[in-house]
Amino acid sequence: MHTQYDWITTPITPDLLRGALDLERTAHGLLPHRLPAGARAQCTDGQLAMAEAQPSGVRLVLRTRATAVELDTLPTKRVYPGAPPRPDGVYDLLVDGRLAAQAGVTGGNTLTIDMTTGTAEHRPGPTGTLRFTGLPDGVKDVEIWLPHNETTELVALRTDAPVEPAPDRGRRVWLHHGSSISHGSDAASPSTTWPALAASRGGVELINLGLGGSALLDPFTARALRDTPADLISVKIGINLVNTDLMRLRAFGPAVHGFLDTIRDGHPATPLLVVSPILCPIHEDTPGPSAPDLTALSAGRLRFRAVGDPAERASGKLTLNVIRDELARIVAQRAAEDPNLHYLDGRDLYGQADSAGLPLPDDLHPDAATHRRIGERFADLAFAAGGPFTADGPRTGRGA
Structure with a gap:
């Protein structure tokens, strides 16, 4: 299999990887994690464990003359009985920042x-x-960008010329946290999730802590954000709190304050952008939880529906409109003493007009075209002149 090239095997070490906060040695190789071991030890939820071990935004970055590269991996592929088969995860190869090839394992x-x-x-x-x-x-x-939606153990790296870690290009590090939408659900490939696209347009290094189903204001996630060196930070809050029906309005406000307080303990003056949910019609005014639409599932289609009752808002149940109002209020209150704190209404990334032409295919997650639209708009709003992440800001930290 390997006779065409004079292969050189290079150990996969942390200095060859970007976007991971931890590397676990397994029986097969290395498993990148996007939450540190201490955070993982505080929650045994299976959804979180699956999400944080899927390497969204994690990539091998090499400086080399090699014309051929091989990577042995052990993926974990998901199957949902009754739903359409999931395609194999995609690996994106970028050469000098440009997409050159794609493949699967x-x-x-x-x-x-x-x-x-x-x-x-x-x-x-x-x-x-x-x-x-x-x-x-x-x-x-x-x-080599690893599949954003497929747990991937790295087993061996081979090239036909020596490799070394790519040098620091002096780019700022953007640390982002959000839900499955930020994780990249239904994006076409790992370098085309909306955060990856926005990072490319903004000329920054991405650390993506988008955690499918798990953007729940967990204190251990806030501490991971606090302890990760970064020049720019954004947190996209809301949809998972609704579709898990996790908390009521009374708990939500203090939880947001506590989450932001913890981040500020480690990043007191870093530009920090709070992003509210993009438009999701099923949950705009209807509380959660979300549930699979079993009628659609029996027909081989994956769709979600809101199970809550709009009347339950009176008892403090959360909807996306309730969350947006509260986030806007909290940020305005805090920004009076924190000039580096900013707010972005998620409907400026994907709103009612967008929904008419690019509806959410499963009523919950954007497709590949919508990821591109969201990424382009985020870059235009956040990284452009006058935006919270404008390029004339100083570097304040170092990325993972």
Whole structure:
């Protein structure tokens, strides 16, 4: 299999990876994590464990003359009985910042999740090999973005020329936290999730703590944000609190304050942008929880519906409009003493007019075209002159 090239095997070390907060040594290799071990120890929720171990925004970044690269990985692929089959995760190869190739890895473990019962079954599988050839000759920066939605253990890295860590280009580090939408649900590939697209347009290094189903104002997530060096921080708050029906309005406001207080303990003057939910018609005025639409599922389509009753808002149940009003109020209150705190209404990224032309396919998550629209708009609003992340700001930290 490896006879065409004089392969050089290079150990996969932290200085070759960006976007991960921790690396776990497994029986097969290295498993990137997007939450540190201390945070993972404080919550045994299976959804969180799956989400934080899916390497959204994590990439191998190399400086090399190599024209061929092989990467052995052990993916964990998800299967949802009754729903359309999920495609294999995509690996994006970027050369000097431009997408040059894409590929997938066959084999791997299988995690079968029954959405009607909430049960899951894990079956082990074999390691697979990813190969990119025909790279341009000469010294270049090579990035391999790992699948954003597929847990990926890194087993071995081979090239036909020596590699070294890519040098620091002096770019600012943007640390972002959000829900499955920030994680990249239904994006086409890892470098085309909306945060990755916005980071590329903004000329920054991304650390993506978008955690599918798990943007729940958890204190351990706030501490991870507090302890991660960064020049720019954003937190997108709301949809998971509604679709899990986790808390009421009385708890929400203090929880947001506490979350922001913790971030500010480690980043007292870093530009911090609070982003409210994008438009999601099923939850604008109807509380959660969300649930799979079993009628659609029986027809082989994945859709979600809001199970709550709009009348329950009177008892403090959260909807997206309630959350937006409260976030705007909290940020305005705090900004009086914190000039580096900013607010962005998520409907400026995806709103009613967008929904008419690009409806959410499952009524909850954006598709690939909508990820691109959100990423472009975020970059235009946040990184452009006069935005909270304007390029003339100083570097205040170092990224992971």
